[in-house]
Amino acid sequence: MExxxxxxxxxxxxxxxxxxxxxxxxxxxxxxxxKASVRSLKRTEEVKAMLRQGGVNSFESLSFVEADLQDAASWHNAVKDCTYVIHTASPTPNTAAKTLDDFVVPARNGVLYVLEAAQKAGVKRVVLTSAFGAVVMGTNKTAPYTEEDWTVLNNTVPPYQQSKSISERAAWEFVRSHGNRMELAVVNPAGVLGPVLSNDYSHSIQPIFQMLSGVMKACPKLSFGYVDVRDVADLHVKAMVSPAANGQRFLAVAGKSMSMVDIANILRRNLGEKAAKVPTKVVPNWFIRVGALFNKQFALVAPLVGIVKSASNDKAKRLLGWQPRSNEEAVLATANSLLDLGLVK
Incomplete structure (x- = not known):
C-alpha cells in the first residue's frame, strides 16, 4: 500500500x-x-471533533474544501492536485421530495459532476460508495447475492435504493465512455454499524439506539446484512490502491444476515443492566403490513418483513485480502459507543 x-x-x-x-x-x-469536502467550511471544527474521537491527533495532512453535489463547478477546485477520489457523499433528498426524479436526479448528477471534474483533473482512480440497495432489491434469491447482481428497478424498490442503483450505473457508463485513463472501483456496503463519533451517524444504527433506549418495544421480523464502518473504510482504501480493484464492485458485508431478534439477543447477552430496555417481544408480520396503510415508517419496511437476503463477501476477501470484523463485534462496538458518548439516556 502507498x-x-x-x-x-x-x-x-x-x-x-x-x-x-x-x-x-x-x-x-x-x-x-x-482533502475533505464539506458543503460549508463552518463544519470543519465539527468534523475535526469526530476525527479526534476516532483517534486522530494531528491534522497536518488534512485540509478542507467547500463543494456541493448540486454545483458542478465546485468540484473542479475540490479535485485539484488529488491522485485519488473516495466519493462517499450522497445528496440528502429535499424533505418535500415526492417523485422518483426528486431522488434520482440529484444522486445521478452529483456522481457525474464529481467524475467529470476528476477526469479533467487527471485523477488516477475514483472509489465510489454505492449501496447494498443497488444489488439486492427487486428480486428474491435463495442463493447469496454477489457483485454480479444488480437491483431490478420496479415499483417495489424504494426511491432511495433506485437512486443508488441508477447513479452507480451512470458512474460505470461515464468511465466506459469518457473516463480515458481514469479508473473506477465501487464499494456496496450493507447496513453500516460500528463506533459512532457523534450524534450524526448511519441510519443503520437507529435500531440499536432504539433498542437500548426503550423506544423499540418489540422486534419486527426484519433481517439485514451488516458491516463495521471501520471495515468499510478499510475496503475503500484497499479498493483505491490495489491494481486488482480497477473496474470492480465489492460487497461490504461481514457475514450472514442478522435479524432484529439476533441483535437484541447480542445486546442482552453482553451488556447486562445496560440492555434492560432491549425488547424481548416480536412484532407479527401482519401488524406491520396493516400499519403500513397508515404509517410511513411501517410502509417503508413492510415489503421487507420475513425476507432474508444473504450476500457473499468472498470477492473482497479473495482479491483484496479484506478481513471484516464479526457481526457481534460490530453490534457491540456500536452499542458501547452510544452508551459511552451518553447518546442513550
Missing part, C-alpha cells in the same frame, strides 16, 4: 459523513494527505 513516502493526496467527498470520517481516519493513518 504511504507517506509519496504523500499522494486523496479527496474524500461528504467529509462530515459516518463512512467518510472513517475513510479520512484510515487514510491519515496510512500516511496519505487528505
Amino acid at each position: 504511504n507517506s513516502s509519496n504523500q499522494a493526496q486523496v479527496l474524500v467527498t461528504g467529509g462530515s459523513g459516518f463512512i467518510a470520517s472513517y475513510c479520512i481516519i484510515a487514510l491519515l493513518k496510512a500516511g496519505f494527505k487528505v
Whole structure:
C-alpha cells in the first residue's frame, strides 16, 4: 500500500459523513494527505471533533474544501492536485421530495459532476460508495447475492435504493465512455454499524439506539446484512490502491444476515443492566403490513418483513485480502459507543 513516502493526496467527498470520517481516519493513518469536502467550511471544527474521537491527533495532512453535489463547478477546485477520489457523499433528498426524479436526479448528477471534474483533473482512480440497495432489491434469491447482481428497478424498490442503483450505473457508463485513463472501483456496503463519533451517524444504527433506549418495544421480523464502518473504510482504501480493484464492485458485508431478534439477543447477552430496555417481544408480520396503510415508517419496511437476503463477501476477501470484523463485534462496538458518548439516556 502507498504511504507517506509519496504523500499522494486523496479527496474524500461528504467529509462530515459516518463512512467518510472513517475513510479520512484510515487514510491519515496510512500516511496519505487528505482533502475533505464539506458543503460549508463552518463544519470543519465539527468534523475535526469526530476525527479526534476516532483517534486522530494531528491534522497536518488534512485540509478542507467547500463543494456541493448540486454545483458542478465546485468540484473542479475540490479535485485539484488529488491522485485519488473516495466519493462517499450522497445528496440528502429535499424533505418535500415526492417523485422518483426528486431522488434520482440529484444522486445521478452529483456522481457525474464529481467524475467529470476528476477526469479533467487527471485523477488516477475514483472509489465510489454505492449501496447494498443497488444489488439486492427487486428480486428474491435463495442463493447469496454477489457483485454480479444488480437491483431490478420496479415499483417495489424504494426511491432511495433506485437512486443508488441508477447513479452507480451512470458512474460505470461515464468511465466506459469518457473516463480515458481514469479508473473506477465501487464499494456496496450493507447496513453500516460500528463506533459512532457523534450524534450524526448511519441510519443503520437507529435500531440499536432504539433498542437500548426503550423506544423499540418489540422486534419486527426484519433481517439485514451488516458491516463495521471501520471495515468499510478499510475496503475503500484497499479498493483505491490495489491494481486488482480497477473496474470492480465489492460487497461490504461481514457475514450472514442478522435479524432484529439476533441483535437484541447480542445486546442482552453482553451488556447486562445496560440492555434492560432491549425488547424481548416480536412484532407479527401482519401488524406491520396493516400499519403500513397508515404509517410511513411501517410502509417503508413492510415489503421487507420475513425476507432474508444473504450476500457473499468472498470477492473482497479473495482479491483484496479484506478481513471484516464479526457481526457481534460490530453490534457491540456500536452499542458501547452510544452508551459511552451518553447518546442513550
